[in-house]
Amino acid sequence: MYDSKSPHAEEFICDEEILATLEFAKKNKNNKELLQEILQQAEEMKGLSYRQVALLLECDDQQVIDEIHRIAMKIKERIYGNRIVFFAPLYLANYCVNSCRYCGYHHSNCEMKRKKLSQEEIRKEVIALQDMGHKRLALETGEDPVNIPLEYVLDSIKTIYSIKHKNGAIRRVNVNIAATTVENYRKLKEAGIGTYILFQETYHKPTYEYMHPAGPKHNYAYHTEAMDRAQQGGIDDVGIGVLYGLYDYKYDTVGMMMHIKHLEDTCGVGPHTISLPRMRFASDVNIGDYQRVPDEVFYNIVAILRCAVPYTGMIISTRESPESREKLLKLGISQLSGGSCTGVGGYADEAQREEDNTAQFEVNDERSLDEIMNSLCRTGYIPSFCTACYREGRTGDRFMQLAKTGQICNVCQPNALMTLKEYVIDYASEETRRFAEELIEKEIPKIKNEKIRAKTIENLKQIEEGKRDFRF
Numbered sequence: 001m002y003d004s005k006s007p008h009a010e011e012f013i014c015d016e017e018i019l020a021t022l023e024f025a026k027k028n029k030n031n032k033e034l035l036q037e038i039l040q041q042a043e044e045m046k047g048l049s050y051r052q053v054a055l056l057l058e059c060d061d062q063q064v065i066d067e068i069h070r071i072a073m074k075i076k077e078r079i080y081g082n083r084i085v086f087f088a089p090l091y092l093a094n095y096c097v098n099s100c101r102y103c104g105y106h107h108s109n110c111e112m113k114r115k116k117l118s119q120e121e122i123r124k125e126v127i128a129l130q131d132m133g134h135k136r137l138a139l140e141t142g143e144d145p146v147n148i149p150l151e152y153v154l155d156s157i158k159t160i161y162s163i164k165h166k167n168g169a170i171r172r173v174n175v176n177i178a179a180t181t182v183e184n185y186r187k188l189k190e191a192g193i194g195t196y197i198l199f200q201e202t203y204h205k206p207t208y209e210y211m212h213p214a215g216p217k218h219n220y221a222y223h224t225e226a227m228d229r230a231q232q233g234g235i236d237d238v239g240i241g242v243l244y245g246l247y248d249y250k251y252d253t254v255g256m257m258m259h260i261k262h263l264e265d266t267c268g269v270g271p272h273t274i275s276l277p278r279m280r281f282a283s284d285v286n287i288g289d290y291q292r293v294p295d296e297v298f299y300n301i302v303a304i305l306r307c308a309v310p311y312t313g314m315i316i317s318t319r320e321s322p323e324s325r326e327k328l329l330k331l332g333i334s335q336l337s338g339g340s341c342t343g344v345g346g347y348a349d350e351a352q353r354e355e356d357n358t359a360q361f362e363v364n365d366e367r368s369l370d371e372i373m374n375s376l377c378r379t380g381y382i383p384s385f386c387t388a389c390y391r392e393g394r395t396g397d398r399f400m401q402l403a404k405t406g407q408i409c410n411v412c413q414p415n416a417l418m419t420l421k422e423y424v425i426d427y428a429s430e431e432t433r434r435f436a437e438e439l440i441e442k443e444i445p446k447i448k449n450e451k452i453r454a455k456t457i458e459n460l461k462q463i464e465e466g467k468r469d470f471r472f
Contacts, residue, residue, distance in 0.1 A: 004258070004265045009224035012262040013203050018254050021051050025058035025250075035064055042307035043071050045078070050257035056304045057250045065300060072303035072331045075310045081409065083382045083416045085313070085335045086369070087136040087174070088129055091344045092117050092156055094358050096142030098178075098215030102201075102246060102290065104282035104360050105142045107215065111283050113357045115344040116147060119159045126160050128347035130168025132339050132369045133427035135385040135419065137170055138197065140360070143178035143216065150184050153177060157191045167426045167468055172387035174239070178217065179226035185233025194390045195272050196230045197239035198223075202246040203255025211246055227263060227271075236396025237272035238263070239315075244298065245279030245290040253301060260309060269397040273313040273335065276302060280319045280361040295324060299331055306332025311403040318342075318363040322375075325365060329381065339369035370429050377435035382443060384416035385423060388471035411472040413447055414456040418470050421463045 002014035028034055038052045048056075056068060093116035096105040104112060117125065129137065137160065141148050153175070160170050175188060176197040188196065202208050205220050212218045227238045240259060242252040260270045278298065279290045293301075306314065315335040316328050325336065341347050343358035365372075373383050388411060389399055402408040417440050424436045440460070447453035452472065459470040 004261045006262075007225065007228060007266075009221040010205070013224060013255050013258050015205065018203075018251055018258070021054045021254050022058075022250055024051060025054035028055055029058040029060070031055075035059060035061075039064070039067055039071060042068075043074070045075055045310045047310060048257075048304075048308035050254050050261065053257050053304055053308050054250065054254050056307070057253060057301070068300065068307060069303050069331060072306040075306055076330070076332050076334070079310055079403065079409075080334045081382075081413060082380055083334070083384045083412060084329065084376060085136070085384045085386065086134065086338050087138055087335065088132070088134045088337055088369075089140050089176075089317075089340055089342065090122075090125060090129065090137045090160075090347075091140045091342065091358075091360065092122065092153070093141045093144070093148045094344050094360065095144040095147040096215075097144050098142070098217040099213050100201075100215075100217065101211050101213070102243065102279060102282070102285055104285060106284070109284040111357060115356070115358050116152075117156075117345060119155060121345060121348075122156055122159050123163055124348040125345065126163045126170060127165045127168070130163070130165050130170065131427070132347075133168075133373075133385065133423045134339075134369070135170060136172045136174070136194070136387055138174045138176055138337075140176050141178075150180065150187065154187060154191050157188075157193065161192065167422070169469070171469075172390050176239075179223045180229075182229045182233045185230045185235055189234040193235070194387070195237040195239045196227075196235045197241075197273070197275065198226050198230075199241040199243060199275060199277070200224060200252075200256070200259065201243045203242065203252050203259070204247045207247040224259075227259075228266065231263075231267045236267075236269065237390070237399075239273035239275060239313075240271045241275030241277060241315075243277050243279060244293045244301070247291070249291075249293050249297065249301060253305070257308060260312075269400050270309065271312060272395070272399070273315055274305065274309065275315040275317070276305075276333075277317060277319050280364065282361040283357055283359070295327075298324075299327060302328050302333065303331040311400055318365040319361065321364045322367060326375075326379075336372070338372045339367070340365075370427070370432050373423065373428065374432040374435060377432065377439045380439070382413075382416045382439065383420055383423070383436075384412075385419035386412065386415040386471070388415045392471070410449055410452060413443070414452055414459075415471055417443055417456060418459055418463065421460050422468055425463065 002017035003011045172194040174195040175193045264270045316333045317337045318340040342360045
C-alpha cells in the first residue's frame with residue numbers, strides 16, 4: 001500500500017502506485033484541459049506531483065512539449081538567473097565489494113587497477129584542483145569496509161579542508177559514498193560535509209536487485225531509506241538521482257518524484273540537489289545491455305523536472321557532451337562539474353591518468369575548466385564557485401524558505417560575481433579573463449539592493465588588492 005510518510009521503502013516507493021500512475025498518464029495524455037492546468041501550475045512555480053509529471057512525460061503533443069520547455073526556461077531564469085555553480089569530483093579509491101553491472105568499479109572487474117589515495121596523494125590532488133580554480137568538491141569512493149572504512153573518508157575530509165595553497169581553498173566538500181548508518185551520517189555531519197549524495201540508480205526493485213547481484217548494495221530497502229537515516233544523523237542537505245538507462249525512464253522519474261514527496265512529508269524538505277546521469281561507457285561494462293535515453297527525451301525529462309521542483313538544484317556532469325550541456329543549461333540545470341577526472345588520481349599527474357585504468361566511467365566533456373568558463377562567460381552565464389549558503393547555515397528548510405520567497409537572489413548574484421572575480425585574478429587565461437571582466441561589469445548594475453550592490457563593488461576592489469573569501 002502506498003504511503004508517502006512510511007519509513008519503509010516499498011511503501012513510499014510503491015510499485016503498484018507507479019504502475020497505476022503510468023496507466024493514468026497514458027489514458028489522459030490527450031486531455032488538453034488537464035494538461036493546461038498542469039502547465040499553469042508549473043508556470044506559477046508551485047511544483048508538480050508525481051502524477052502530473054507522469055502525464056507530461058507521456059505527452060507527445062509537440063505544442064505542449066514546446067510549452068514545457070518555455071516554462072522550464074522561464075523558471076530557471078526567475079530562480080537561478082544566469083548563474084551556474086561549479087564543482088569537481090575527487091575519487092579517493094576504487095576498491096569495491098559490490099557487483100554493480102553498470103559500473104567499472106564492480107568487484108569482479110579484473111581489468112580495473114585498484115587504487116587508494118594516501119593522505120599525501122590527496123593533498124597533491126587537492127592542490128591541483130585548487131590551481132584549476134575549484135572551491136567545491138564531491139568525494140567519490142567504491143564501497144569496501146576494509147579498504148575504505150569511514151575513518152579514511154573522515155581523515156580525507158580533514159586533509160582537504162586543511163590545505164591552503166596560494167589563494168586556493170576548498171570551501172565545501174560534498175560526499176557521495178555508500179548507504180550507511182545514522183551514527184556514520186552523524187560523523188560525516190560533524191566533519192563538516194555539505195551535501196550527502198546517493199544515487200538510487202533505479203527505483204524498480206526487480207531491476208535494482210538484478211543490477212546489484214551481490215554485495216551490500218543489493219539490499220534495496222537499506223539503500224532507498226538512506227536519506228531518512230542521513231536526515232536523522234543531522235544532514236539536512238541531501239542529493240538524489242537515478243542513472244538513466246537502467247530501466248524505463250518514465251518509471252524511474254515517477255519513482256524519484258515519489259522519493260521527493262516522501263522527504264518533504266517526513267523531513268520537511270525535499271532534496272537539495274537532483275543529479276541526472278545517463279549511462280556511459282565503462283571498463284568491463286557492455287553498454288549495449290542498457291536502454292539508451294535519446295537526447296530529445298532526456299531534454300524533456302530535465303525540463304519537466306525543472307517545472308516539477310523549481311527550487312531544487314539540478315546537476316549535469318561531464319558524462320554529457322558540451323553540446324548537450326549547453327542545451328540543458330537553458331532547460332533547468334544549475335550545477336556543472338568541470339575539468340573532471342573520474343579515475344583515482346590524475347589531477348596532479350595527467351600522464352598517470354592516461355596510463356592507469358582506474359576510471360569509473362568515460363567522460364564526454366573533456367574540456368578544461370578554463371575552456372568551460374570561457375564558453376559560459378562569452379554566452380552570458382555567470383560561473384559561480386559560491387559556497388556561502390552552506391557556511392552561513394542556509395541549508396535544508398532554511399534555504400528552501402529563502403528560495404521560495406525569492407530572497408536568496410539577494411545573496412546569490414553578488415556571491416557569484418565575487419567568486420568569479422577570484423577566479424579571474426587567480427586562475428583565468430587571458431582570453432577568459434577578458435570575457436569574465438566584461439561580464440562582471442555588465443552584471444553589477446543588476447543587483448537590485450543598493451546597499452548590497454555598493455558592498456559588492458567594494459569587495460570586488462578588495463579582491464583585486466589580494467583579499468579573498470567575501471560572502472553575503
